[in-house]
Amino acid sequence: MIHRPPASEEDFLNLIDRHFATAHPHMRLGRGDDCVRLACPQDMVLSTDLFLEDVHFRRSYFSPADIGHKALAVNISDIAGMGCRPLGFSLGLVIPDDPTLTTAFWNDLLGGMGALAHTHDIPLTGGDLSRGPYLGFSVTVWGTPGPTGRVLTRNTCRPGDAILACGPIGLARAGLFALEELGPEAIALVPHAIRAHLRPTPRVADGLALADIPGVHGAMDLSDGLARDLARLTGPGLGADLTLTESALHPDLIAHCTRTGQPALPFAVLGGEDYALIATAAPDSVPDILARIPQATRIGTVAATPGITVNGQPFDHTGFDHFATHE
């Protein structure tokens, strides 16, 4: 039976119960009623993200466990981007009537999602299953600030603030492009880039640490690449002067750009789906930040005028609008 799809909604729910705890201190009443009942802190943050087949992932090179992991990871990353920790999540699941989506497939997928939920000690509180024409996930995740009660937002910096990044820049984009070009064979070529795309790590500990440092002014998670997200971090009227060297980029990104004959720095700045955190901070707090978050690096300075420069040169590419109609 493991080689056939779950036969009924009940079978599917039993499969979910196998991978996600039915009790948790955050749940006063667990899955199976009209709603979950939650024991909540007064201060919460919440986000909903979609993760759709052939828009956000492909079954041709994502393993089932990768799909389950990333569907949840990109959502937890939004909590990390606020400097908070996650508390729980709910799941809307669209399932096509496809014989290859077997019980074994779902075991692996829910196992990947469940492992990440376990890492962060967050319960799946419920959700909805529906038939639909393709595989899709809608995850809503919520969380709460750390002990200081501080939440990190955008639009909170001044010209001259340092811009910092926690996590590699552009590496996931190298993985995506290599996978799109070569399929699973890309894994042998640039394994870290592939992993950055398939298995991003939500940087909850980094976000909590940033929120704990008074000199940090704001933060967000890097989902659309520096070229698009920096203006969102600084807010309108401000810009960013980036100082980046190729030696600071991941070797897999360099390898991908060398193989495909393109300059590495613009590729990294266009980025996308890195789920690194980017933050702004008072310049004099940078040594403290780098001491407390060794994986953080300073990548630039907030500028008094809009736009991005890279090593003094204007950067004009704007990245990709996933929504716009390209005629």
Place this chain on the structure above:
Amino acid sequence: MIHRPPASEEDFLNLIDRHFATAHPHMRLGRGDDCVRLACPQDMVLSTDLFLEDVHFRRSYFSPADIGHKALAVNISDIAGMGCRPLGFSLGLVIPDDPTLTTAFWNDLLGGMGALAHTHDIPLTGGDLSRGPYLGFSVTVWGTPGPTGRVLTRNTCRPGDAILACGPIGLARAGLFALEELGPEAIALVPHAIRAHLRPTPRVADGLALADIPGVHGAMDLSDGLARDLARLTGPGLGADLTLTESALHPDLIAHCTRTGQPALPFAVLGGEDYALIATAAPDSVPDILARIPQATRIGTVAATPGITVNGQPFDHTGFDHFATHE
């Protein structure tokens, strides 16, 4: 431009801002960051539901405003089914690249959703937009108990408890079947049934009133029809003896069944998508319930053994499993 789709994500977000307030006491920080920041009560209930084109609605007979209304209504109904009131909601929106989904279409759709959100004074806190092959909504809604702090759940009744319903039984199913058979022309034939299917009313006030009456033991919202949902309300090991007369059914349901030549009572019991509330209560509290909620009716009694009887006859149909593969 109103006759063309929104040209960019920014245009779409501006459209959302036109229909949904950007500030609300429940939101400490509104839309536009990685997460919304919420001011929360300690006791919350939360639910996620999908609302997908050609699974849950059809554009051929739902107006844009109907789609927007129902996508949110079925979710608020889950809060009502817990005897709670809604506080806020988030939205995952899948939008196909379809030239007929114009700015005018979205204005009407978001207008329908916004009007219902306004009725319940709940903010749209954020969410996600994505391209996808068909129109789809994932709504997550949360709420909190009324002044007594009581939450109504399932599996909380005893044999001999009264079963009550707030709202028509089976009426929305008559509307669905008439629409599927005749399209929009069905409106002239059975307008109340059509409205029950296209524009269900979440019964928040009824749910809060039920939660306020100590003799009420449990409740849920009726989404899959009595035939499937009664066993969920009573819990395993128990059943329901229903006492229903055709005179208690809505005239539009009778008209539909007469026209299509089928008995009305089984049709009503199979039901589906009524979003009425069903509740169990101590028999001696029924007069109080009927006095305080005049639209409530007693429809039966909890039985000590599983299964449903209707006016003493076993009822064997089980309704439709939206998930199962029908080979």
